[in-house]
Amino acid sequence: xxxxxRERIVAAARDLVHAxxxxxxxxxxxxxxxxxxxxxxxxxxxxxxxxxxxxxECNWTLMRTMLDAAFSDDVPPLAxxxxxxxxxxxxxxxxxxxMGATPGCPLGGLIGELVGHGDQARTQATRVLNAWTQNFxxxxxxxxxxxEVGSAVEAATVAVRLLAxxxxxxxxxMAYDDPQVVxxxxxxxxxxxxxx
Amino acid sequence: xxxxxRERIVAAARDLVHAxxxxxxxxxxxxxxxxxxxxxxxxxxxxxxxxxxxxxECNWTLMRTMLDAAFSDDVPPLAxxxxxxxxxxxxxxxxxxxMGATPGCPLGGLIGELVGHGDQARTQATRVLNAWTQNFxxxxxxxxxxxEVGSAVEAATVAVRLLAxxxxxxxxxMAYDDPQVVxxxxxxxxxxxxxx
DNA sequence: CGCATATTTGACTGATCGGTCAACTCAGAA
DNA sequence: TTCTGAGTTGACCGATCAGTCAAATATGCG
Numbered sequence: 001x002x003x004x005x006r007e008r009i010v011a012a013a014r015d016l017v018h019a020x021x022x023x024x025x026x027x028x029x030x031x032x033x034x035x036x037x038x039x040x041x042x043x044x045x046x047x048x049x050x051x052x053x054x055x056x057e058c059n060w061t062l063m064r065t066m067l068d069a070a071f072s073d074d075v076p077p078l079a080x081x082x083x084x085x086x087x088x089x090x091x092x093x094x095x096x097x098x099m100g101a102t103p104g105c106p107l108g109g110l111i112g113e114l115v116g117h118g119d120q121a122r123t124q125a126t127r128v129l130n131a132w133t134q135n136f137x138x139x140x141x142x143x144x145x146x147x148e149v150g151s152a153v154e155a156a157t158v159a160v161r162l163l164a165x166x167x168x169x170x171x172x173x174m175a176y177d178d179p180q181v182v183x184x185x186x187x188x189x190x191x192x193x194x195x196x
Numbered sequence: 197x198x199x200x201x202r203e204r205i206v207a208a209a210r211d212l213v214h215a216x217x218x219x220x221x222x223x224x225x226x227x228x229x230x231x232x233x234x235x236x237x238x239x240x241x242x243x244x245x246x247x248x249x250x251x252x253e254c255n256w257t258l259m260r261t262m263l264d265a266a267f268s269d270d271v272p273p274l275a276x277x278x279x280x281x282x283x284x285x286x287x288x289x290x291x292x293x294x295m296g297a298t299p300g301c302p303l304g305g306l307i308g309e310l311v312g313h314g315d316q317a318r319t320q321a322t323r324v325l326n327a328w329t330q331n332f333x334x335x336x337x338x339x340x341x342x343x344e345v346g347s348a349v350e351a352a353t354v355a356v357r358l359l360a361x362x363x364x365x366x367x368x369x370m371a372y373d374d375p376q377v378v379x380x381x382x383x384x385x386x387x388x389x390x391x392x
Numbered sequence: 393c394g395c396a397t398a399t400t401t402g403a404c405t406g407a408t409c410g411g412t413c414a415a416c417t418c419a420g421a422a
Numbered sequence: 423t424t425c426t427g428a429g430t431t432g433a434c435c436g437a438t439c440a441g442t443c444a445a446a447t448a449t450g451c452g
């Protein structure tokens with residue numbers, strides 16, 4: 001019927017997978033939700049795993065959009081990080097209302113699942129993590145130039161820790177069904193970034 | 197044949213689940229690995245989900261042992277935390293050699309999966325997280341009494357952040373297939389605990 | 393229009409899933 | 423010795439799984 005079939009499949013899969021996991025969602029579930037038949041799914045994707053990679057790519061595009069908006073340089077670098085945390089928490093809150101429960105990080109959860117699934121999936125997973133880290137690296141680097149964080153700080157190293165911290169908070173937010181848990185990241189990031 | 201059948205089932209399930217996820221492991225896989233028949237599994241467990249809860253319980257017992265050893269008061273409180281991180285990393289390293297890849301946290305991964313699976317599972321998951329957090333809370337509280345961390349620090353609040361940080365680092369360790377990633381927690385914990 | 397290609401259909405496969413069941417074994421109590 | 427009940431067996435169930443395929447249809451181009 002339409003040219004957007006592939007996108008509809010990925011979008012449906014994204015929602016279902018985010019509410020559970022790739023392994024818990026069947027290709028038939030995805031087809032039903034997308035209003036599409038099995039053959040169409042396998043016309044666009046060679047395997048379920050490939051669909052999973054496409055979902056990760058889709059989630060990364062959405063995250064990329066959020067990152068670009070939050071990290072734009074209309075405010076000082078550390079404020080950008082705060083802004084990102086706020087929006088990340090907002091998104092968890094919205095999703096909590098949409099589904100019945102707080103989901104985890106749409107990237108972290110899928111990455112954890114795909115990492116043990118072959119080379120392409122693993123490569124894609126680390127690529128996404130590296131790209132995400134880069135946003136933090138840039139912001140911290142700029143803050144360092146402004147003297148807002150100690151000069152002994154190595155931006156790239158700290159950035160990895162910030163990403164890890166956010167991922168862990170997202171897991172706890174899911175476990176306690178409380179998106180607000182991640183907001184503490186705003187203070188925590190400063191503590192992790194200030195000294196080396 | 198033996199009275200330890202239930203334990204063999206749980207142990208087999210634990211290994212398989214830790215190397216992948218509960219959803220990716222079938223009851224037949226578990227039975228094969230445990231040298232047991234389907235009926236025996238369902239004699240001890242009413243459902244696959246109940247088996248998952250038992251695996252979480254088993255992993256928690258193992259973690260409890262590690263925690264008791266690491267947090268014994270023969271060294272100052274902050275050193276206990278360091279010791280725990282070292283042993284946690286050691287365990288990931290051993291498991292990396294056993295399987296082909298670095299696994300995530302045996303508790304964190306399963307908790308993330310069980311949280312969306314009904315009341316009993318969710319309750320168990322939060323109970324484990326709370327009990328784990330308590331170890332950090334006690335150590336920080338004692339360090340506070342000794343003046344090793346700022347008096348403005350609320351131990352319980354900081355403890356949650358430490359656990360979150362460790363969980364996030366475990367995810368990244370899995371993604372990058374490098375258990376050493378979690379070792380940075382030793383420095384990070386100090387930064388997170390020192391001020392409030 | 394006619395033709396080639398891209399997309400969609402929907403029935404189909406063989407394997408595997410979680411779970412059930414009646415029959416069987418065997419240790420221990422009376 | 424007999425009885426009992428926990429533990430074990432292995433075949434079996436209906437449902438669902440990921441994936442296939444030939445035929446039908448839509449689309450875009452000359």
